[in-house]
Amino acid sequence: MSKQPTGIPEWAGAPPASEGGFAFAHGEFFAEATGQNRHRRATIPELKEQIASGTDKDRPAHWFEAQLLHYGLKPSKTKSVARMRLLDAVNGTDLAVPDHISKLEKKLKTAWTKSEREAKKTAITPAAASKAPPSSAKTTGGAKRKAEPEKSTPRKKPSTSQPAANKAKPAPAKPDEPTPNKPRAKQTARRGGTAASGPSRGSPITTASPASAMPRQTARRGGVATSGPSRSASTASTSQASAMPRQTARRGGSHATARNPPSQPKGFPSGSVELSSDDDDPPPPYTMVEDNELAPLGLLNGDYHIRSSDVTEQWSHLGSEFDLTLTISGRQLWGRFDLGVIEGIMHFSERPWASSDEGVSFTWRGRENEGPIFYGGRNRGEIRFLGGGVIEGRFDYQGIEFHGRRVPDQGTRSSVSASNMEREWDDYNEDRTYTGYTQFEIIRSRTLGGLASGESRVIWTDTNTTRNANMWAPEIHHIDNTWYYFYSSCDASQACCDSCQTRVLKGCDGPNPYDCDYEFLATLVPPEGSRGSSSNLAFSIDGSYLEIPGRGRYHVLSIVDEKRLQSIAITELNTTDWTVNAWHIISQPDQEWEQHYKGNGAVNEAPHPLYHGDDIWLAYSGSDCSTAFYALGLLYYNGGDPLQASSWDKSGPVLSQANGNYGTGHNSFFKSPDGKEIWNAFHATANSDGDCGRTRYTMAQKVTFDKNNVPNFGIPQPLGAELDPPSGECQPRKKKTSM
Structure with a gap:
């Protein structure tokens, strides 16, 4: 950690x-x-x-x-x-x-x-200081100074208990x-995947002087004035908060909690200091008295069940139940939402401190279902926090209103960290909307488990804007003693993803692909009129290389067919001039397990060949990768014309969610060092709703074959489970499942 x-x-x-x-x-x-x-x-x-x-x-x-x-x-x-x-x-x-x-x-x-x-020179004079309120607070160094609360004008005068002075820190x-901390509780193991670059939940926190109490939140009728936490933001805060009620004991040692929002350096925008908390203690014990007798605010962190009659009535096919997750980060509040028609991240520059029937404004960034991306600070909304986990809100998008309630029996820690939400927010930034994922990197290690911290090298970036955005799905293949790198990428001037196409780089004829210098070789798209789509769409992703003895060499990939279904296609591949012929559909998402999606339609994608003995299969992924049901299927080559769907027998799913691993798809195969075993590497996420993005991690497990040469992929093992490593590794015999 x-x-x-x-x-x-x-x-x-x-x-x-x-x-x-x-x-x-x-x-x-x-x-x-x-x-x-x-x-x-x-x-x-x-x-x-x-x-x-x-x-x-x-x-x-x-x-x-x-x-x-x-x-x-x-x-x-x-x-x-x-x-x-x-x-x-x-x-x-x-x-x-x-x-x-x-x-x-x-x-x-x-x-x-x-x-x-x-x-x-303009410091407070003794005469001015004598006008300050009689209460005082200790500074971090222990010296006393006068604290002048900020004025606010609530609709009803609240009755507040007088806070006692905090102890000196x-x-x-x-x-x-690092600031010395009290001993923390033992940290549990992280659930796989790569370490997030944002603040970790168990990280030591530098504590500053006690934060002052927030005045009661009033409605921001003009929306928020800023565009959210841009990385280049430098706008200074123009006001300071007044005194906080007395701080009670913190749960969790060194964590800053909701009742102790971290103080910010004067002049820096909110979020500029690395202090945050995913834990959510109940808010300070304000004793607000309102005419409508709202319940206390309660816990904010957590998942919410959301409903919207506006969405249900206009887009009934999207269902009636939607999701929202809120996470506190100091004085700020982040939210990840999915309303079917739009999904994204919301940001509150100031979290609510008490229940109120007046809205708290937020800005949001996100994506319209099968439509454009929204970024910047123009997108706004508000939520009324009515107490007891009940919320009502509104987006400026289509005037959508919604209401919901916090899911009961949750802990104080949110299921999605604020740092993850902030990274997703940045992904919707104008500068990164079309240019995310702009380089390829190879990591090498002598052992499978060592890849988690192995030696890495960036092997490809591209200055050609027609193909240097959303670079995905890399695969390395050794063809005619030369290393080739297959991948997908998109046009940086267009929104994702209609412009995405499959491409290939050429490496070297050296002993390994890590040390090669790569050059762009070709875009593997057939001529117009032979692309398998009535709209002649060139969209193609997840390309791979297939070789069938006695038949030839092929390019297998995922395209959008004439029925607007994302399907598996195959085409003949000429590896002399690196061109392809017409696309032919060999699998459509016609099985129930392939038809789980969140608005983009049923999916077949990511084909990858499996060879064992005289048999050949194409593993592929079915359902939308943003769902927990994303899983692996198989197409078995039965010996006919590879360009005909009748030559491929479908089965599946052969690997699906289990043991806390969801969305177990988009795989590849590799052999053990001694060549005796075949291993399956695949994506998974711990998010039970599924996720195509940054919460995914890589898992690897051995594939076995029965007496009839039928492959058995097993079930995804729990993260942290120990497995025998690939045969031929020179090390002790137990390795973990995740990398």
């Missing part, structure tokens, strides 16, 4: 001076990385020590990204890539801070120093130094 850096501590006085993604305050110069995470510059000796340690578990991806920015190197949000670039730079002889960054640091230092002097740590 990666430790969470402390970020920037709270300070009084002048706000940070910032420009161009850098900031200066109190003697420290910071670079802003992904998610508005700011880090000071590590010295060259510190970088060498970090890299020489052989581990980066104590540093998140955005720390490495920030160091690249500090030293004027090309940034990367991918941890392994950023670390490799730093390693190359440290091993060189000319690593230094560029002149333009040094000049910017001096400029911001001068600007901040001047602002700090002005702030001291330790002074905040210096930037990028």
Whole structure:
């Protein structure tokens, strides 16, 4: 589990001076990385020590990204890539801070120093201080200062209990130094997959002075004024909150909770300090008295069952039950929603602190069902938190109204972390709408389990905008002693995904694909009029290479057929000039298990060949990958013309959800080091609703064959279960199922 850096501590006085993604305050110069995470510059000796340690578990991806920015190197949000670039730079002889960054640091230092002097000159005078309220609060250093609550005008005057003074807390740590914490409860194992770059739930948190109490939330009739947490945002907060009620004991040791929202550094936008919590304690014990006697706010974190008569009446085929998940992150609130006709992420710049029949405004980003992507800050809505987990809300999109209730018997921790929602929010950003997934990387290791932390190398990026967006589904094949890299990609100028097509790169004739230099070879799309679709759509994804002895070489893939069904197609492949002939449909999603979807229709996709003895199969995936029912099926080649559907016998599902693993599809096969075993590598997610995105992880299990040579894929094993590794590995005999 990666430790969470402390970020920037709270300070009084002048706000940070910032420009161009850098900031200066109190003697420290910071670079802003992904998610508005700011880090000071590590010295060259510190970088060498970090890299020489052989581990980066104590540093998140955005720390490495920030160091690249500090030293004027090309940034990367991918941890392994950023670390490799730093390693190359440290091993060189000319690593230094560029002149333009040094000049910017001096400029911001001068600007901040001047602002700090002005702030001291205009400090509160004794006469002004005597007008402050008699209550006082201790600062983090233990000294007392006067606290002046912010005024608010509620509709009904609430009766509030007077909070007692909080105990003094330790002074905040210096930037990028962890604050000592009380011993935490033992951390349980993470459920597979790659580590998230955002704050981890068990990460140590730097505690600042007690936050002041939020005034009662009133309706924001003009919507929100900002566009949400853009990575480049630098708008300063214009107000400070007033005093919080007395803090009760925290559950969970060092976690910041809903009753202790983390204080922000003065002048930084909400979200800029790496403090968050996925735990949701009940809100402070306000004693609001309202005419309508609303129930207490209760827990916010968790899943909600949602209904909308607007959606049901206009789009009855989408069903009547929808989903919403809310997650607290300090003073902010994030939400992931799916209303059938639209789905996406909502963001509240200020979470509610008490129940109210007045709406709390949010901005949202998302995608219309079979339509465009919505990004920026123009999309708005509001939710009324009526207490007891009951909510009512409205989207500006089509004027859709909805209502719902928090699912009972949940814990205090949300099922989706705020950091995951923030990453999904960023995926809807204008700059990334069409250009996500823009490079391919190969990871190598001597063992299967070692791939989780193996050596990595970026082998392909593309400057051609007609094919450098949404680069998916890579496969490596060894053909005529040369390595080839099959993949799908889309046009960066168009919304996903009609422009996506299957393509191939050419590598080298060396002993392994890792060390090859790759070049673009071909787009594998047949001429117009032979694409299998009445609209002549060139859409094609998930291409693979199939060779049938005595028959020839083929390209198998997923296309949209004449019935607008996403189906499995096959075409003859000429590996001399790398062209293909007409597409022929060999499987449509005509089985019940292939017809689970969330609005995009039934699916057959991701064909991949399996060879054993004299038999050949195509494994493929059925149903929409965003559902839990995404599963593997088989097409058995029975010896006829491979271009005819009658030559392929369908069966399935042969691998489907089990043991907490959902959406078990899109697979490939590989052999053990000694060549005696065949293993199946496939996607899965722990999200019981299914997910095509970042919550997926890779699993691998051995395929066995019975006496009739029929393959048995078994069932997905629980994450953390230990299996015998592939035969021929030189290591102890037990390995975990996930990578």
